[in-house]
Amino acid sequence: MRPHVIRLASAALAAIAVAGAASFAFAAPQLVRTLPNKTTLIVRENRARPAVAVQVWVRAGTRDEGRSERGAASVLAHLPWEGNANRTKESIDQVASMVGGRYSSEVANGSILYEMDLPARSFKQGIETLADIVLHPSFDAKPVENAKSLARTASRNALGHAALASMNPVRDALHPANALGAPASVPELEIGSLTSTLVARFHKAWFTADNILVVVAGDVDPEEAAQVVNGAFSTASSARAPSRSRASERPLSSTKILGLTNPDGAGGAAATIGFRAPAWGTADALALDALFALLADYADARIQRRLGEFSYLQGASAQRSFEADGGTVALSIAAAPENLTDAIGLLLSEVERARYTPIDEDEFRHTLDAMIARDLVVQGDLAGLGRVTAYSAMQVKPGSDEVYSARLRALKKEDLVAVARQYLDPKQAVIIAMAPRNYVDSLDLYKDLESKVLEKVATASAAYRSAGGPLATVSTPDERRRRVDAPLAAIPAAPRDAGRGRVTRSTIDGIRVLASEDHGAEIATISVFLEGSVRYENAKNNGITRLLRETMLTSADPAAGGRSYRFSLVEIGRFTPYQDRDMWGYSITVPAGRWKESLGRLGAMLAKPEIDTVTVDATRMFVLDQQTQWLENDDARRRQLIYTTKYETSGYRFPLVGSRMNVIDLPLGELAAFYKTFVVKPNLVVAVFGDVKSDEVGPAVAEAFRGVGDGPFAPGPVAKEAPFEGFREKWELGEGPNCTVSLAFEGPPASSPQIPTTYVVNSLFTNPRGWFTKYVREKSVVVRDIQCYVAHAIDESPLIATVTAENPPAEETTVRMLLGQFRSLAAVKLVDESAPELEDAKRHAVGNFQMGL
Secondary structure, eight states: OOOOEEEESOHHHHHHTSTTOSSOOOOOGGGEEEOTTSOEEEEEEOTTSSEEEEEEEESOOGGGOOGGGTTHHHHHHHGGGGOOSSOOHHHHHHHHHTTTOEEEEEEOSSOEEEEEEEEGGGHHHHHHHHHHHHHSOOOSHHHHHHHHHHHHHHHHHHTOBHHHHTHHHHHHHHSTTSGGGSOSSOOHHHHHTOOHHHHHHHHHHHOBGGGEEEEEEESOOHHHHHHHHHHHTTTSBOSOOOOOOOOOOOOOSSOEEEEEEOOTTOBSOEEEEEEEEOOTTSHHHHHHHHHHIIIIISTTSHHHHHHTTOTTEEEEEEEEEEETTEEEEEEEEEEOGGGHHHHHHHHHHHHHHHHHSOOOHHHHHHHHHHHHHHHHGGGGSHHHHHHHHHHHHHTTOTTGGGGHHHHHHTOOHHHHHHHHHHHOOGGGOEEEEEEOHHHHHHTTTTTTHHHHHHHHHHHHHHHHTSSOSOOOOOOOHHHHHHHHHGGGGGOOSSOOOOOOOOEEEEEETTEEEEEEEOOSSSEEEEEEEEEOGGGGOOTTTTTHHHHHHHHHHHSBOGGGTTOBHHHHGGGTSEEEEEEOSSEEEEEEEEEGGGHHHHHHHHHHHHHSOOOSHHHHHHHHHHHHHHHHHHHTOHHHHHHHHHHHHHOSSSGGGSOTTOOHHHHHHOOHHHHHHHHHHHSBGGGEEEEEEESSOHHHHHHHHHHHTTTSBOOOOOOOOOOOOOOOOSOOOOOOOOSSSOEEEEEEEOOOOTTOTTHHHHHHHHHHHHSTTSHHIIIIITTOSSEEEEEEEEOOOSSOOOEEEEEEESSGGGHHHHHHHHHHHHHHHHHOOOSGGGHHHHHHHHHHHHHHHHHHO
16 A cells, blocks of 8 residues: 655645745636635646646644644544545555555644645546545544554654754743644644544534635646536535634743753754744745745855854754744754753854844845745645645635745845844743753753853844944835735736646757746756766776766856855755666756756756866765665665676666775776766757746757767667576575565566556556555565566666565565466456456556656
């Protein structure tokens, strides 16, 4: 069974829960409609991919729980997936996994989200399943206990470090007796004390038609989707959900200073300073979000740079929670327990600096660029588009997500100083030191803590506020509001046509170019791929491709002040290096306005890497660390054995991470020669997909990569495996109580017309109702895991099956069992009585292909 994904106040949801949400979802307000039963529906039509994201949002979260109900929202985030009277847990899983989809849940302070991502043709089944299980979960003892167990695990993970765990007491101290003070992550013990009756009561109160928002984003017709959703939610409760009381707060009387011990399950120690925040979507919230990004969000943010002065301070982070009636912001530094007061001093120092000193223009612009990139990549898939659309609508500001980027760009440096001065007053702060109990007791850690912290407050104030000289200029609230809110009047009256994602192919200056327009979100993905990798390596240079790929990333980026590409690229978007058995390259998703700049930086990196002793030796250390991690992964090493068994001549027998001795000893000249052979224009495939104009892509690619060598691409012959008869085998001792058995069967090359058939054969084994489930998982007591996949490659795409069994004596039994499955495939005729199995396999194979797009 494919487990669903659940996140507790996930990063993706947190990213859209900031002021203004993420940008450019283009969900015009009129797309929000109310169905006859009072359920709210938004349909975001996007025909660029044959897929759909189906989301059900309930406007209730941890802030809406009564004292006795703490954790009910977290349990209900899991409970529907446990099955109900109409659908078993397994059948719910199969709705998504049979077609290559996925499903997930999220719980936050003000909402619960249920989501399925599916091929578009499975939309009706997906929404009907979601509606049924969300509206009618089972409150029997077993499913509730299972959901509680999952919620407790999620809570344990969310509160696993003191920096995270400190947020609950920060919220409680900042918002006493107020819904905003409810814990972001409910502790395990409170979840454990819940009863089925309390969970059912919370569900009955809040899971009503008028409190549910359905979002459909993808390849659907809006009117047809509305009809399906209306039918699916016709059984929703007609009762009215409780009114959510808005927070009303008085100023704090003084700084609150708390020394606390870690809750059960939390490790590490941290210093945290928290403040009350303005309401979601306001100009002040947007400016405060930007300020916290400047302080802590990226590698050279202010606090991150300051950590270099203190070897004993381990890392900084910023947390935000904005809601319609207020919120909480906080800064944390992880540190050794004995250094927590130093960490508090650093935080206070940077807070006072932010309140009273000017912000450098380059620093400010870099912060805005980092924020736009951070928030836009949330929309890299249809689910992200649905989320930003839903969040702005749930905050009763539909369409505000469309102009988020314009509002962000309307900010000025003085806005950040102004909100720092208004909201980050240390006298209105909660300061928490949190450490494990044994350190607190043995070091008498919190002795005179209040006086020490107040001394730090006075020192920070004297350093910046009382130091003399002119203070930084600040904007006024009214002027700031008018300027930053002006784009709200420009929300489009109609949604933009997302396009249909057609790919155009061309060759420009010897470079193969792919372009595709998708205007659903103002983002673009630029990818550069080159043929190469272990297919062209030998025993003496195994690892050279990875070393070259990483050396390019270690090289200095002239557009980022000489910092390495490894760090500079991640600050402008979502950056992903790539390598498989046949090719390697890089991909980056960025705001659409920066696609040409990003393309140029990738071109510069490939054209002028620093293949010198210093850069390459630094890269060797990085690659060796990657190899160490691989060597410590027993499962990864076991699965690699099949390649060394099946391939005795070709480079496919080598690990992608390379040989340690090769990486250490590889001569600089050989790496330079490898670069000149492979990094040439005829070996480049450049793809630019997203909110771009296709006719601009070719000229931009030619300009960006004009410094790359003209070729020709002449890598030389690759070793070919000779055909063999019989059966090759390799038995090796390993660690641990389990054994791993893999079988590989020869497959067609990537260009073969037999490839689709190969994938259907694979799905015959692996689909949720396939042979591995029916004849192995359900009948074998020793099998812990069984998988099968097509190892898609240029020369050959073998079918590889892997089984993990519980103990070594099961090895021979496992081999016989696997061979028996493949013998059955050769013997059976997939017609008549076997036709349903074939249809399941084809549906699974096609669905996986579509979701891969």
